[in-house]
Amino acid sequence: MHELSITRxxxxxxxxxxxxxxxxxVRLEIGRLSAIMPDAIRFxxxxxxxxxxxxxxxxxxxxxPGRGRCNDCETEMDLVAPVGRCPSCGTASLxxxxxxxxxxxxxxxxxxx
Amino acid sequence: xxxxxxxxxxxxxTLSIADGEHEHVHADGTRHTHAHAAxxxxxxxxxxxxxxxxxxxxxxxxxxxxxxxxxxxxxKNQVVAERNRGWLSGREILALNLVxxxxxxxxxxxxxTLNDLKAELKxxxxxxxxxxxxxxxxxxxxxxxxxxxxxGTGCHLEADMLERALRALNPELASLLLIExxxxxxxxxxxxxxxxAKVVIFSVTEGEDKPLKYPHMFGAAExxxxxxxxxxxxxxxxxxxxxANALTINPRLAVxxxxxxxxxxxxxxxxxxxxGLAVSMNGAAxxxxxxxxxxx
Numbered sequence: 001m002h003e004l005s006i007t008r009x010x011x012x013x014x015x016x017x018x019x020x021x022x023x024x025x026v027r028l029e030i031g032r033l034s035a036i037m038p039d040a041i042r043f044x045x046x047x048x049x050x051x052x053x054x055x056x057x058x059x060x061x062x063x064x065p066g067r068g069r070c071n072d073c074e075t076e077m078d079l080v081a082p083v084g085r086c087p088s089c090g091t092a093s094l095x096x097x098x099x100x101x102x103x104x105x106x107x108x109x110x111x112x113x
Numbered sequence: 114x115x116x117x118x119x120x121x122x123x124x125x126x127t128l129s130i131a132d133g134e135h136e137h138v139h140a141d142g143t144r145h146t147h148a149h150a151a152x153x154x155x156x157x158x159x160x161x162x163x164x165x166x167x168x169x170x171x172x173x174x175x176x177x178x179x180x181x182x183x184x185x186x187x188x189k190n191q192v193v194a195e196r197n198r199g200w201l202s203g204r205e206i207l208a209l210n211l212v213x214x215x216x217x218x219x220x221x222x223x224x225x226t227l228n229d230l231k232a233e234l235k236x237x238x239x240x241x242x243x244x245x246x247x248x249x250x251x252x253x254x255x256x257x258x259x260x261x262x263x264x265g266t267g268c269h270l271e272a273d274m275l276e277r278a279l280r281a282l283n284p285e286l287a288s289l290l291l292i293e294x295x296x297x298x299x300x301x302x303x304x305x306x307x308x309x310a311k312v313v314i315f316s317v318t319e320g321e322d323k324p325l326k327y328p329h330m331f332g333a334a335e336x337x338x339x340x341x342x343x344x345x346x347x348x349x350x351x352x353x354x355x356x357a358n359a360l361t362i363n364p365r366l367a368v369x370x371x372x373x374x375x376x377x378x379x380x381x382x383x384x385x386x387x388x389g390l391a392v393s394m395n396g397a398a399x400x401x402x403x404x405x406x407x408x409x
Contacts, residue, residue: 002269002300010186017182024177028186035303035329082328083362092364104184110177 003040006102007048010041014107018053025058025108033066033082033099066099126274128281129246129261190304193272197307200279201290207386207393208290210270210306212330213314214323215296218340218373220248222314223291225373227255230383234390235288239278241270241295248293258282269300272307287394289386302329309389310335317341317348321355324362331362336369338382343372 014026030036038061045059066079070086071093085092201208211219227236238259240248249261260282262274284290294301313334324331337359356368371378
């Protein structure tokens with residue numbers, strides 16, 4: 001259940017950046033090849049945000065599809081797993097160019113009243 | 114919680130340095146001093162850009178504005194991992210992160226390796242488990258120094274835990290540091306500790322398709338040790354197919370087939386370790402250690 005420690009890290013980063021302001025929304029970017037389950041993050045979010053400036057905040061998650069590029073012929077392809085074969089030359093030597101993201105994109109805070 | 118060092122974490126990670134000594138490292142911070150502000154400052158966070166307009170509204174709603182962050186959630190673990198890597202590299206220490214399912218034979222492999230190599234190489238061990246010091250005691254019985262990390266409910270080691278373990282263990286210059294991660298084929302793949310390489314141990318009592326089921330771990334490793342090969346006559350396990358599956362996930366894997374019980378295949382693993390240590394001592398980071406045995 002690594003999503004719990006990941007959610008804790010995320011809440012700590014956001015709370016630090018909020019500087020005491022109440023956070024109303026957080027937007028994450030999670031790659032589909034990152035081995036992180038968005039539903040598990042959502043489940044943990046409620047627990048981890050209790051008694052923090054993020055309590056009650058809305059959580060939006062953008063899922064980023066997997067993309068790879070062939071190391072031999074540079075063909076790009078969609079990937080649904082972190083491994084695969086090049087549709088052009090057949091090699092398994094691919095590098096992932098998208099789908100491993102695990103980022104906090106933005107947060108919305110109440111302030112300046 | 115401080116995500117740099119994990120202090121304040123309710124999970125209660127503990128470190129045991131010697132038999133009977135059971136220290137709650139984070140109880141008062143005496144063991145573990147650190148600057149939170151500095152640690153946070155290292156993370157490449159974009160400064161909160163205070164860009165918003167106070168639009169006139171009939172509703173006296175509280176104002177809100179959006180802050181763009183672009184922060185990597187695991188960025189802090191990565192910062193500590195890189196610090197560990199630099200520390201280890203400066204001391205010419207070859208650090209390996211041993212990962213597997215529970216029961217694949219990590220500790221037995223370590224015991225055999227330590228008994229066979231302790232006269233020849235300087236070695237120390239970090240043991241990670243949710244609970245008990247049993248594994249560290251097994252290691253200390255070989256005469257090798259070991260630190261036990263108990264992660265509480267945590268399912269993997271994180272870089273800050275290794276940092277504290279390194280401080281407690283203070284491994285010798287030009288030595289081998291073997292880190293036995295919590296038995297788990299999922300989470301340890303995501304958390305860099307600062308090791309030179311991950312070594313995945315896969316036993317012949319598991320299914321041949323395990324690499325296909327857990328591609329992140331087999332993809333993150335540089336070495337595959339097929340363990341318990343003395344049991345091959347007694348189990349329905351196609352070793353060639355298992356290795357082929359692993360190489361499908363990760364064609365760069367160096368593969369060793371070993372039995373820690375009979376000693377079969379251990380020599381090739383030892384040669385790889387010695388080759389890797391020689392590379393560490395020459396300061397050639399990231400060079401390929403040793404020569405892999407062919408996967409057949």
